Amino acid sequence: MSRDASPPTRGALHRWLLPGGEDPDPRFTLANERTYLAWTRTALALIGGGVAVEAFTAQVWNTAARQSVALLLLGLGAIVAVTxxxxxxxxxRALRDRSTVPLPLMAPIVTVAIAIGAVVVAVLIIAATR
Amino acid sequence: MTTHQPVVHGDPGLQPERTALAWERTTLSLAVICLLFLRWTDTLGVIAFAPTVLALVVAAHLRLRHRQRARRAAAAIASERGVADVSSALTLTVAVVATALLGIAIIGVHA
Incomplete structure (x- = not known):
């Protein structure tokens, strides 16, 4: 049983990226971290899809179709990861300042992009199997 | 705290555990995706191992910081002060973006 009551210290990186405000409820910080990780896994799923398309569809799709789908998935994955x-x-920052939490702007964009991507891939699969 | 006793935290909502598991899932996903690059060992040779090695090193690094993050979360809960883990998040995002860029580079090589 060692429950360290001394708070975690703020490093230089932390003070630079998250200046001002005061340390929020740790449950909010952890929830924010899990949300970030969930978005990162979304990015990884897109990247994994892009790599898989480039790696495993050479026999079914023509080069242009394969490379454009792979590029779109990898590009979207990189954007989602940064976002x-x-x-x-x-x-x-909003938690530290006790202000309103910003909405995730990528949510609607990712939804539309994945829907379009699914339709394009479905068309390509049908075209390839004819 | 150098022994392998579990890190004790005071949160009945189990937030430190859930966050730790989220890190596990994410680093595992990264490692699996990097293994996909091994598909190109026949055409790219040793270069195909580069993303795998790079990402596995990052995944291992994040995994090794697991206990440090667990202690951090426990200390944050105990002191009621949340201090975000900036360096772990930066490391992960850089690794994920690098993986995507390596994938794009390989498409370029195949083009």
Whole structure:
């Protein structure tokens, strides 16, 4: 049973990216961290999809179709990964300032992009199996 | 705290555990995706191992910081002061973006 009551210290990186305000409820900080990780896994799913398309569809799709789908998935994955970090910082700043938590701007964009992507891939699969 | 006793925290909502598991799932996903790059060992040779090695090193690093994060979370709950883990998040995002860029680079090589 060692329950360390001394608070975690703020490093230089922390003071630079999250200046001002005061340390929020740790449950909010941890919830924000899990949200960031969930977005990062969303990015990883897109990246994994892109790598898988480039790696395993050479026999079914033509080069242009394969490379455009893979590029779109990898590009969207990279954008979602960066946005996840930016959103995490913005939420953490809002928590420190006790202000309103910002909405995730990527949510509707990712939803539309995945829906379009699913339709394109479905069309390509049907075209390839004819 | 160098022994392998579990880190004790005071949160009945189990937030430190859930956050630790979220880190586990994420680093595991990163490691699995990097293994996909091994598909290209026949065309790219040793270069195909580069993203795997890079990402596995990052995943191992984040995994090794697991206990440190657990202690941090326990201390944050005990002191009621949340201090975000900036360096772990930065490391992870850089690794994820690097993986995506390596994938794009490989498409370029194949083009």
């Amino acid at each position: 996840a970090l930016v959103h995490w910082i913005r939420v953490e």
